[in-house]
Amino acid sequence: MLSPFAAARPTRLSRLVILSVLLSASVSPVPAVAHAAAGATFDWAWPVAAPHPIVRPFIAPATPYAAGHRGIDIAAAEGSSVTAPTDGVVYFAGVVVDRPVLSIRHADGLVSSYEPVESALPAGTAIVRGQLVGHVLSGHCSPACLHFGVRRYGEYVSPLNYLGGIPPSVLLPTRTLAHPP
Template identity: 65%
Template structure:
């Protein structure tokens, strides 16, 4: 399922207030890769390198949508309203579905198990059920600047 461009632009513009869920620096271990179809291979989020046990914070206000284990990893998702959901794994939390969270609030701690060679947070965002790049909600990536030799 593709998100209409107008809907994506509106959601991304509203998300300009989102903060990174992990403290700086935010090295991306694996980038978002949109699948060709809803059921095709892809990487439906970004993996952010961080230390095991690092604090994970809510990037924006919302309501906890889901807390549980998916396959073998603890997952937390937040409903930010307007059809926008964010998800975090592997994250252990004391929160429960229905809890209200605010931007910057501690939502859990990062566990090992997602990235080989060290811990990382898998951070995903969906709009109306379709995955989009979380970087749209974090201000994207800085523009590349070519410097003279």
């Protein structure tokens, strides 16, 4: 007898398709400009200097507490400057478990988070786009990288929605019509 979750398991083909999409995203830099995702704006700047190779992409969890990767990892040398992607206020600066984390509250219910980042800015500090907010430390990736996460009204979303790295969706027909309209 199949478990009640059997229908939710991905097939071998779907796992291969997902894997190929993730691998293609992780081996090439994401373009700086692309079409807008629904509700996204592109006034955000990358938090580290170019190039911006993504070493691990955003992987949305199936449920709020399921496994996933709730941000992107951007290759960045230890000591690299981290800048604010847009205006905001420092929401949190401190250590979570064993890593220094910086979170910034922005307009429209957005909060961006960075780890491992050493920052001297206390919570409540107003910041502007492009302002230095900290420096990358080692400890998240090998070699060093910056984990960059974004939440919108508490839900994790891909930072690429705001950096311009997600191409528009294209709907394709699932069947051909016998008689064209």
